Amino acid sequence: MNRTSPPTRIFLASFLLLIGLVLSGCSQGGADLILHNGTLWTGDADNPRVEALVITDGVIVLAGSSDEALTHRGGNTEVVDLQGAFGVPGFNDTHIHFGSAARFLEFNIMRTGTQEEFVERVESVLTRLEEGEWIVGGMWGAYDQWAEGSSGGAAREPFRPDMALIQDMTADYPMFIRKFNNAEFAANRTALELAGVDPLAPEAQDVAFELDEEGHATGIMRGRGVAALFREIVPREFSLERRFAQTRHALQEVARYGVTSVSDMSDDTQLEIYRALNETGELTTRVHFRYFLDRWSELQSEGISVGSGDEWIRLGALKGHIDGIMGTSTARFFEPYDTDPNNYGRWRQLMVGEDGELVEGQFLGYMLNADSADLQLSIHAIGDEANSLLMDYLESLNAENGVKERRFRLVHAQVIAPEDFDRLGELGVVAEVQPFHLSDDMRWMEERIGTERSRGAYAFKRLLDGGAILAFGSDWPGTSAAEYPINPMLGLYAAVTRETLTGTPEGGWFPEEKISLEDALRAYTVNGAYSTFEEDIKGTLSPGQLGDVAILDADLFAIAPRAIKDVAVTMTVIGGQIVYQD
Numbered sequence: 108m109n110r111t112s113p114p115t116r117i118f119l120a121s122f123l124l125l126i127g128l129v130l131s132g133c134s135q136g137g138a139d140l141i142l143h144n145g146t147l148w149t150g151d152a153d154n155p156r157v158e159a160l161v162i163t164d165g166v167i168v169l170a171g172s173s174d175e176a177l178t179h180r181g182g183n184t185e186v187v188d189l190q191g192a193f194g195v196p197g198f199n200d201t202h203i204h205f206g207s208a209a210r211f212l213e214f215n216i217m218r219t220g221t222q223e224e225f226v227e228r229v230e231s232v233l234t235r236l237e238e239g240e241w242i243v244g245g246m247w248g249a250y251d252q253w254a255e256g257s258s259g260g261a262a263r264e265p266f267r268p269d270m271a272l273i274q275d276m277t278a279d280y281p282m283f284i285r286k287f288n289n290a291e292f293a294a295n296r297t298a299l300e301l302a303g304v305d306p307l308a309p310e311a312q313d314v315a316f317e318l319d320e321e322g323h324a325t326g327i328m329r330g331r332g333v334a335a336l337f338r339e340i341v342p343r344e345f346s347l348e349r350r351f352a353q354t355r356h357a358l359q360e361v362a363r364y365g366v367t368s369v370s371d372m373s374d375d376t377q378l379e380i381y382r383a384l385n386e387t388g389e390l391t392t393r394v395h396f397r398y399f400l401d402r403w404s405e406l407q408s409e410g411i412s413v414g415s416g417d418e419w420i421r422l423g424a425l426k427g428h429i430d431g432i433m434g435t436s437t438a439r440f441f442e443p444y445d446t447d448p449n450n451y452g453r454w455r456q457l458m459v460g461e462d463g464e465l466v467e468g469q470f471l472g473y474m475l476n477a478d479s480a481d482l483q484l485s486i487h488a489i490g491d492e493a494n495s496l497l498m499d500y501l502e503s504l505n506a507e508n509g510v511k512e513r514r515f516r517l518v519h520a521q522v523i524a525p526e527d528f529d530r531l532g533e534l535g536v537v538a539e540v541q542p543f544h545l546s547d548d549m550r551w552m553e554e555r556i557g558t559e560r561s562r563g564a565y566a567f568k569r570l571l572d573g574g575a576i577l578a579f580g581s582d583w584p585g586t587s588a589a590e591y592p593i594n595p596m597l598g599l600y601a602a603v604t605r606e607t608l609t610g611t612p613e614g615g616w617f618p619e620e621k622i623s624l625e626d627a628l629r630a631y632t633v634n635g636a637y638s639t640f641e642e643d644i645k646g647t648l649s650p651g652q653l654g655d656v657a658i659l660d661a662d663l664f665a666i667a668p669r670a671i672k673d674v675a676v677t678m679t680v681i682g683g684q685i686v687y688q689d
């Protein structure tokens with residue numbers, strides 16, 4: 108009964124073809140977007156370079172010559188002559204913290220070195236706020252000691268905001284900001300008054316107010332009483348409206364750098380906002396959203412597993428942390444830090460008991476449960492012992508739950524012991540690394556852990572040679588002491604030159620670990636798609652893949668590696684829609 112006679116099949120086939128023609132011919136008016144006369148690196152080994160793309164219904168239907176592409180032109184087709192410009196698949200940033208980035212982007216003076224710039228920043232945030240809303244954040248001073256891209260030394264005159272300059276313009280906006288290391292705070296008069304402090308004769312417990320010549324508060328404060336003074340009045344959360352505004356602003360920033368996919372870890376409100384913006388067609392990057400590891404059972408009961416969601420918002424993954432970070436010398440090592448013989452670093456929350464001591468098997472327990480629930484694991488590990496212990500845990504997963512394609516994401520994979528590189532490959536690990544960290548951390552890495560251990564730091568070449576899959580990202584917006592911009596050019600630059608932004612050390616830091624531009628681009632595109640089990644729908648410019656493209660103002664393969672950091676994105680396309688154009 109299942110047999111269909113040949114004539115019926117032919118009839119069915121022509122009927123379907125007819126429907127197809129009607130749909131594509133009448134309702135769509137040909138292709139949605141044709142990009143032609145370009146130089147596109149596709150990431151597809153079988154068809155590495157093309158001149159043109161045709162995108163219909165969000166999907167690439169042709170990657171080939173301009174002549175072929177232009178035959179797909181219809182009444183509603185947007186046709187863009189790239190005039191020889193270079194393009195790549197939209198970048199996939201596998202590691203961002205969108206919620207904090209959106210907040211940071213709204214207002215920060217982390218790199219600010221002049222009062223003029225400070226005033227500009229304040230003017231700019233005022234255009235985004237409703238009267239009465241708080242201006243918070245700040246984080247000044249992080250680049251006083253270390254200039255951007257420097258390899259050490261005093262960089263500039265220390266900066267501190269002069270609150271008198273913004274007093275009048277912020278009269279209707281309470282403002283409470285901080286130095287990056289919380290050593291100082293600053294408030295405008297409105298905020299001081301709300302805190303019950305008289306700006307003309309300031310007084311509060313455990314607060315040292317800086318005074319001007321007349322004995323009035325300048326707004327700068329020190330002392331452990333400051334936090335207590337403002338704790339009750341500075342709102343703990345932004346309003347939903349403000350979160351929406353921050354998100355829209357940050358999405359523009361993402362598009363400006365050609366990023367069309369991200370792996371995020373933010374709060375649940377952020378996920379709600381993504382969903383709402385997706386409904387209204389305003390979501391302009393694809394989001395792979397990760398929950399904290401201890402929420403595995405909640406996801407399981409909601410029926411969420413690897414692959415859940417759709418091409419815009421993908422769920423089914425968890426993120427946990429096993430050790431600290433280099434910046435605060437808390438990453439966990441087999442041997443102590445060179446600068447502190449008693450410090451091996453420390454284990455994070457789910458690793459330890461209430462006494463702070465390692466609880467054998469506790470973290471692995473979370474991993475086993477999540478893995479059994481078919482949730483993808485991504486775990487932060489920085490120090491060599493942390494990375495090595497995670498490899499042991501992966502072996503336990505294989506032993507207890509069986510070998511399967513987990514695409515385990517080793518987040519940071521920062522310092523790897525020599526004997527562990529091959530294990531990463533054997534275990535099929537995705538090394539989720541942020542190459543720009545290298546430009547930033549090389550400033551003090553060797554001083555803290557010595558030359559031998561530093562050889563295994565950000566060792567991208569050995570990670571590749573060992574068989575790990577490299578997936579790049581930015582860690583946007585960074586730490587309290589460093590900004591990691593989302594700009595993928597900085598990551599590509601770091602991976603191929605291993606120099607700071609000012610070009611030191613000449614020839615690169617442990618230059619044997621440089622990787623090729625081709626490998627770096629793959630790490631920022633197709634490997635990112637692989638890391639979320641989505642390489643069948645994105646990551647290359649080939650037919651059947653989503654129409655996500657970044658057009659640049661230079662051919663990355665034709666310029667000196669050092670020039671990569673200055674390349675700009677001129678157009679970003681997502682699902683065939685142009686979402687950024689300069």
Ligand SMILES: [Zn+2]
Pocket residue numbers: 202203204582
């Ligand atoms: Zn991070």
